Amino acid sequence: MANSKVETFKIEIPEDVLIDLRERLGRTRLPDEIPGSGWQYGTNLAYLKELIEYWRAGYDWRVHERELNRFSHFRAEVDGLGIHFIHQPGRGPNPRPLLMLHGWPGSVCEFQRIIPMLTDPAAHGGSADDAFTVVAPSLPGYGFSDRPRAPGMNIEAMAKIFFELMTETLGYKRFGVQGGDWGAVIASCVGYTCMSSVTGVHLNMVGTGPAEGRGTKSLSEDEKKFLAEASKFRHEEAGYQAIQGTKPQTLAYALNDSPAGLAAWIVEKFRTWSDCGGDVERSFTRDQLLTNITVYWVTQTINSSTRLYYEYRHNPWRMAPGTRVEAPTAIASFPREILRPPRSWAERVYNIRRWTEMPAGGHFAAMEQPASLAADIRAFFRELS
Numbered sequence: 001m002a003n004s005k006v007e008t009f010k011i012e013i014p015e016d017v018l019i020d021l022r023e024r025l026g027r028t029r030l031p032d033e034i035p036g037s038g039w040q041y042g043t044n045l046a047y048l049k050e051l052i053e054y055w056r057a058g059y060d061w062r063v064h065e066r067e068l069n070r071f072s073h074f075r076a077e078v079d080g081l082g083i084h085f086i087h088q089p090g091r092g093p094n095p096r097p098l099l100m101l102h103g104w105p106g107s108v109c110e111f112q113r114i115i116p117m118l119t120d121p122a123a124h125g126g127s128a129d130d131a132f133t134v135v136a137p138s139l140p141g142y143g144f145s146d147r148p149r150a151p152g153m154n155i156e157a158m159a160k161i162f163f164e165l166m167t168e169t170l171g172y173k174r175f176g177v178q179g180g181d182w183g184a185v186i187a188s189c190v191g192y193t194c195m196s197s198v199t200g201v202h203l204n205m206v207g208t209g210p211a212e213g214r215g216t217k218s219l220s221e222d223e224k225k226f227l228a229e230a231s232k233f234r235h236e237e238a239g240y241q242a243i244q245g246t247k248p249q250t251l252a253y254a255l256n257d258s259p260a261g262l263a264a265w266i267v268e269k270f271r272t273w274s275d276c277g278g279d280v281e282r283s284f285t286r287d288q289l290l291t292n293i294t295v296y297w298v299t300q301t302i303n304s305s306t307r308l309y310y311e312y313r314h315n316p317w318r319m320a321p322g323t324r325v326e327a328p329t330a331i332a333s334f335p336r337e338i339l340r341p342p343r344s345w346a347e348r349v350y351n352i353r354r355w356t357e358m359p360a361g362g363h364f365a366a367m368e369q370p371a372s373l374a375a376d377i378r379a380f381f382r383e384l385s
Contacts (some may be wrong), residue, residue, distance in 0.1 A: 006169060009073040009084060011065050011144065013298045018061055021259055021297060025056035028260040039271065039278070043264040047280075051267065052260050055290050061298075064291040068108075071115065075144070076169050078161050084144035085137035085165065086111070091120040092131025096199070096381055097172045099162060099190070100136040100366075103181020103205075104305055105266045107143045109292045110367040111136050117374035124371075130378040132176075137165060139182065141304030143295050148304060154311035155182075159189035167197060176381055180204040180365055182308060188350070189317055191327035198327040200384050201350070202377050204365040206331050208341050208349045222342050230339055237272065237338075240265075244306040245313035252303030262302060263293050273363035275336035283368045319349070330354035330380035332373060336362030354380045 033045040071086045086108055089095065098118065102110050115134050122128040138145040140153050140161060166172045176199045179187035184205040191201035219227070243251050255262045267289055271280035280289070296302050319325075329350040333340055335358065343355050356376050361369035 006074050006076040009075045009144065011068050011073065013061065013065065017298050021294075022056050024259050025052050028052055028258070030260070039268070043268040048260065048264050048267070051263060051286065051290070054286055055259070055263065055294075059287060059290050059294075061291075061294055064287065064294075067112065068291075071112075073144075076165065078165050078169060079157075081140055081148065081161065082146035083137055083140065083161060083165060084108075085135055086115065087170070088115050088119045088134045088136075090118075090131035090133040091122065092128035094129075095119070095131040095133040097166065097170075097175040098132040098134050098377075098381075099166055099175055099177045099187075100134055101162070101177070101179035101183030101186050102136075102139065102142075102366075103179070103183045104142075104308065105269055105292070105296070106181065106364060106367075107292050107295045108136050108138055109288070109295060110364055112367075114366045114370035114374050117370060118377065121374075121378060124374070126375075126378060130382055132377075132381075135166065135170065135175075137162060139186075139305070139308070141307060142301055143299055147301060148307070152311065152315070153308070154315050155185050155189050155317035156193075158186050158308075159193060162186065163190055163194045163197070173197065174199050176200045176202065178202040178204075178377060181363065185312075185317065188325055191325045191329065192319055192323075195325075195327045200353075200381055201325060201327050201329045202332070202380050203329065203350075204332045204334060204373060205337055205339075205363070206333075206341060206346050206350070207339060208345045220342075223345075226339075226341055233339060240269070241309060244309035246310065248303060248306040248310050251306065255302045256300055259293075259297055262297055263290075265302075266293050266296070270364065273336070273338055274368055275334070275360050275362040283362070284364075288367065324348060325350045327351065328353045328384055330356070330376065332356050332358055332365065332376045334358045334361040334363070334365050334369070338363055354383065 038044055071088050074087055075082055075084050100111055117124045118132040118134050121130045140158055141147050166175050174197050177187040177190050184203045187201055191198045255265055274283040276283040329352055331346060346352060358372055365373045
């Protein structure tokens, strides 16, 4: 470590917190539901009943706590905020440093399967020459990082923190960056503002629109199809963005007090945004879902995590007109991603060097399709060497 203020960290949730969780789950007061409505109005009642009963009586947090602690965890103060991060050394002749960034409603739990594939590729059918040293932080206000104590923890502020973590705290002069969801936006900002230190940007989500001044009549059929899909998403699926972007504090009283409510809020997103065909457990196990949700519960970070939507809505990060992310960029486009803009639009915003149409998977790619995502990350950075 380049900074003496870095401290080793171990996840150790007090037993009374877990006892309280089980007791709350046992006292859950469930709402009614329109018979036969399934997931039409939101999280399905029958599924949630099963999930919270398993969480109460079958799920063992200690098992997953031990699994998470297999990685090398640390905390460091960066720009006045305590930041938690996994710093897993690569096994190979020259491991490349790679900053991996999660989003909402995810956590570093998303990376449990993919980190070993990146740090020790030879043990997973790859070449040791493609090894990475992975730095996977919890975003400020998420998981085991501190909760911001003042407004303004937006995309640019997080990008600055992670640049300082990689360069000043850990001593990397150059590094790659990878992300999805908010992680993709923050990674883009790092690649844009810190290009001289960034070897490459790999994204599994990209958000952009048509060039300014282009009317709908001049758009191709593919572009019109994407805009129609985006419009449908805003109309049918973006309610969470509206409340989290305007009144997150009001929502937080319910989600921070009710584990059943928290589970319902989060699991519906994993089902809707994954390539699961309507059955969320085709893409994720119950234990995977509950480990991620439990991290939000035991750290009480659902409120501080959703505030990023407020910060972005009221102070969005925008590149200067006529500029783009010039750092070499790769896009892994998964078929069930929330939004999939045409490559031509992405090329206005990024210096695209690699574009891969992935055969399966959705929004939580590192968790849902870790092998294919790891292979694409390896291939991209290999091309840059």
